[in-house]
Amino acid sequence: MSRKTETIPLPATSPGTSRHLTVWRWGTPGARPKVYFQSALHADEWPGIMASHHLSALLDKAEARGEIQGEIIMLPYANPVGLSQSVNDRVLGRFRLADGGGNFNRDWPDLSPAVLEAVRDKLGNNRDENLNIMRKALLEVVSKLPEESEKDAHRKALLGLSVDSDYVFDLHCDWEAMLHLYSHAEHEDITMELACDMGVPVVMLDTGLVGGPFDETHANPWVTVRKELGLNKDALPPACFSTTVELRGQCDVSDELGSLDAANMYRFLIRRGVISGDADDLPKALCKPSPLDAIDMFTAPREGLIAWKKQLGDIIEVGDLLAELIDITEPDLSKARTPVYAQQSGLLFAVHTDRLVRPGTIMGKISGHEPLAHRQGAQLLSN
Ligand SMILES: [Zn+2]
Structure with a gap:
């Protein structure tokens, strides 16, 4: 096994209890592209956990062969808080039972205003310098987020691992459903590439931070800063591709589907230069994106x-x-x-x-x- 394992403790919420996040890492810290995977932020959505299980095996082999060019971070379960919310023998993992309630994937903080202030006088026309300045500012803004409550500590921990990534995969599922993807409209090309690799029949594009889901928290600051400062996309591209991948329905958890999804996401990582190798021809698109x-x-x-x-x-x-x-x-x-x-x-x-x-x-x-x-x-x- 070649993955590195890290444990991030969350604050104890009542006497005698403790929870933590498990973080797996492959590749070289700081290498690019950086990719972040998390599963089951809605803690009753488990197909992503199965896909991650299979993908982690592929990544171990790639690491052993020396093929990982970038850095890959994976949380095999993103939400131990939700996973523990067993009520009458069912996990109720979509809404928080404590810390004021609310949907685990809504109302994530909008990092744009603070990042904009941090970079306002620093960005110029040098693309690589701009990317570094933006990523540093994003990490800095996240480091100042509150962390007293379990909710805040949990969010800060996830964002601290993910916010400076090139690619963010938030693996969810729907009730009974076919594969579908959400991402920002500025990433239409990459989204369609992923949709082709994964055989996705429904792709949805949005243009802003409506509802505050995890994926938009990552994509939005790049677009907001560029527009506010009047920069063009060559100087400041939307450099964090962030997507919510809906891996069918809640009961679609199997080795067959998990290994298929893992192989398809792995091929996308090759295509994007995260892992060396031949990605083969891009499969044909099954749909056009929908607003x-x-x-x-x-x-x-x-x-x-x-x-x-x-x-x-x-x-x-x-x-x-x-x-x-x-x-x-x-x-x-x-x-x-x-x-x-x-x-x-x-x-x-x-x-x-x-x-x-x-x-x-x-x-x-x-x-x-x-x-x-x-x-x-x-x-x-x-x-
Ligand atoms: Zn979900």
Whole structure:
């Protein structure tokens, strides 16, 4: 085994308890490109843990062969806090139970204002110098973040490992879903390259820090600083490609899928020069990217039992009957069903795990390409 292991303790939250992060490292500290992987920030999403398990084996072999050119950091589990939240024998890992609650992947700090102040008089036209100044400033800003509570200490630890990376992979999953990716619109080319290598049928691009997910915290400062200071992309490229990779659904955890995803991400690392070798021809794209406001996250108009009329992976047309919601309290069965019709054409790429829903519950997601009026200005991510 050639990986190096580091343990980062988190503050004890109650007498007699302790938690820590496990960090694996390959390659040479400080070498470029630097790549950061983390799994299960939403702690009830485990396909990324399986993919990381398989990827770590490939990286051990690459290191033994002397093929790792850059630096690779991996957290096989990013959220020991969420993993410990077992309630009635189920891990409830999406929302924090302590420290004020909240979604583990929302409201990450916007580092842009402090980074902008730190670099305002230092950046010029030398690209390499600018990259160094920006990365140093990002690390400096993170080093000053609060760390008293477990929540803050946890966030600061993750950002301290990741914020100066060239590539950030945040491995998640959806309820029942097909592979899909989120990233910043400025990284469309790299995102599509990764999508081709991984065989991804849905790619979503956004343009800002809406909702504050982990990936945008990394991509956003580069874009904000460049625009605020009027620099061009040659002088200050968006040098941190950060993506949320949704590795299908919560139950899609297997050696077969994990080893497939690991092999595909490994090939992308070769293609990007992180690991030496031949990446082969880029597979063909399975989709065009979608703006986030063209993704229809359709909701339940009332409470009820879902009878799906379309299946995950179906191609949908506007007006198609997606499902019926059954009012199980209605004795007149001719009146018991409420139809749910599609408002977007595209791929039905995610559906809720629950088949009995509340009004307003997101029932499923359709990837289209035409922006939707009812999605504009709305929260662009599910809660
Ligand atoms: Zn997630």
